[in-house]
Amino acid sequence: MKIILDIGHPKDVNVFQNVISELQNRGHDIKIVTRAKENTRRIIKECGLSCEFGPYYKSMVGKAFGVIRNDIWLYNIAKRFQPDIFISPGSPYSAQVSKLLGKPHLAFIDTEIAGPAIKLMLPFTDTVYTSTSFYLDLGPKQKRFDGYYELAYLHPKYFMPKKEVPAKYGLDNDYIILRLSALSSHHDIGANGFSFKTEEELREYIEALEKYGKVIISSEVVPWKTIEDYQLKFKPSELHDILFHSKLCIGEGATMASEAAILGVPSIYVSNTRRGYLDELEEKYGLTFTISDSKVALNKAISLLKKDELKEEWQLKRQKILNEKVDVVEFMVNMIEYKKKPR
Incomplete structure (x- = not known):
């Protein structure tokens, strides 16, 4: 299966790093995309992950106007890569592009106050996975699990602190x-x-x-x-x-x-x-x-x-x-x- 993973916040790199490894071990082909935010770029590089970087806007006005530009950027990448599925921590861009290409999009989110991003993402996504602790009801697309995303990289199975x-x-x-x-x-x-x-x-x-x-x-x-x-x-x-x-x-x-x-x-x-x-x-x-x-x-x-x-x-x-x-x-x-x- 060919997968596009669209990440945003530096935390997302940590959340998905072990997921990426396991998916690759099972034979899946993954293309990682993100915006060129300095902290995210640095962490991705340090993790040794291959990634394509798109436009990044610091101001809220820039982020609003950047939606179309990011959609076009990601659409062009997807047309070349031909993914079977899109996954993200709630990216509006991957949700919207997945809809255009008729491919499924799965969102893994944990931030209730990310209202604008959720509103731009939800109509176009297939399933939104949230912790049982997530206090918003997002409707029939929402599926809950009893865990925290931090456990994807801080559980002792994946992290042993160095003295x-x-x-x-x-x-x-x-x-x-x-x-x-x-x-x-x-x-x-x-x-x-x-x-x-x-x-x-x-x-x-x-x-x-x-x-x-x-x-x-x-x-x-x-x-x-x-x-x-x-x-x-x-x-x-x-x-x-x-x-x-x-x-x-x-x-x-x-x-x-x-x-x-x-x-x-x-x-x-x-x-x-x-x-x-x-x-x-x-x-x-x-x-x-x-x-x-x-x-x-x-x-x-x-x-x-x-x-x-x-x-x-x-x-x-x-x-x-x-x-x-x-x-x-x-x-x-x-x-x-x-x-x-x-x-």
């Missing part, structure tokens, strides 16, 4: 990760996180956390010297090793908050937006917390950091997830191999 990675960067196991996000994706419209107005506010936040361990910053933007001073520059492939060995993760990124939780690391998502998977990780497993007020989030972080045997407690909670959730890679591969009849 030597933190030491490589001069870190012990007593460090705290502060994640700052650019909040520039289409699903970030109206999203607020820390909202630091001055560099002094950021420094005060860091100083409060530093009483409980070394603070390192992971940031998509570096507008202030304080961010540059605290930012840890590491290989993308070593992020999850660093995350696993950290004491706590607090930040504006939903992806990193959920990854920390899946790895058994206490995490706090500072945002006025919500994700179904983060809600379930909080309410059912007590692994993470979504807090809209940055000061309340800081107090929560401090209360956690004061706890004895914090790591051991969270690892027990993590084990509960591993015992209860499905093998997400196997699930995705099985759904993709179930080739639908052309429309």
Whole structure:
């Protein structure tokens, strides 16, 4: 079977990497396409994957006008490749082009607030796979599974943390990760996180956390010297090793908050937006917390950091997830191999 995989966010590379390997082991031919977003390009290169890069627009206006251009770009690729099926994490482009070519499209999504992309994708797709924690009802095309996409790359079957990675960067196991996000994706419209107005506010936040361990910053933007001073520059492939060995993760990124939780690391998502998977990780497993007020989030972080045997407690909670959730890679591969009849 010939498959076009259309990915978008850097997280998608991680989600689909083991899926790609398994599909290729079963004899399927896969063409990967994406937009030329710098972070995504870097991660794909580091993973050693072959990919075609299309137009990428940073502004929301550019993204809106870029739909037609991306559709044309992908249509031309598909005409040459002649795929049997399109798969994506909810790409409107692959859904629309699949409809034009009369081929099935399967979407694997987890972000409820990605409203514009869902609306542009849903009429043209065949099936949308979401976690049971996904709080939106997308109608008859939606199929749910009991798992999280992060398990496709962070389950112990696929990921074993390396002890030597933190030491490589001069870190012990007593460090705290502060994640700052650019909040520039289409699903970030109206999203607020820390909202630091001055560099002094950021420094005060860091100083409060530093009483409980070394603070390192992971940031998509570096507008202030304080961010540059605290930012840890590491290989993308070593992020999850660093995350696993950290004491706590607090930040504006939903992806990193959920990854920390899946790895058994206490995490706090500072945002006025919500994700179904983060809600379930909080309410059912007590692994993470979504807090809209940055000061309340800081107090929560401090209360956690004061706890004895914090790591051991969270690892027990993590084990509960591993015992209860499905093998997400196997699930995705099985759904993709179930080739639908052309429309």
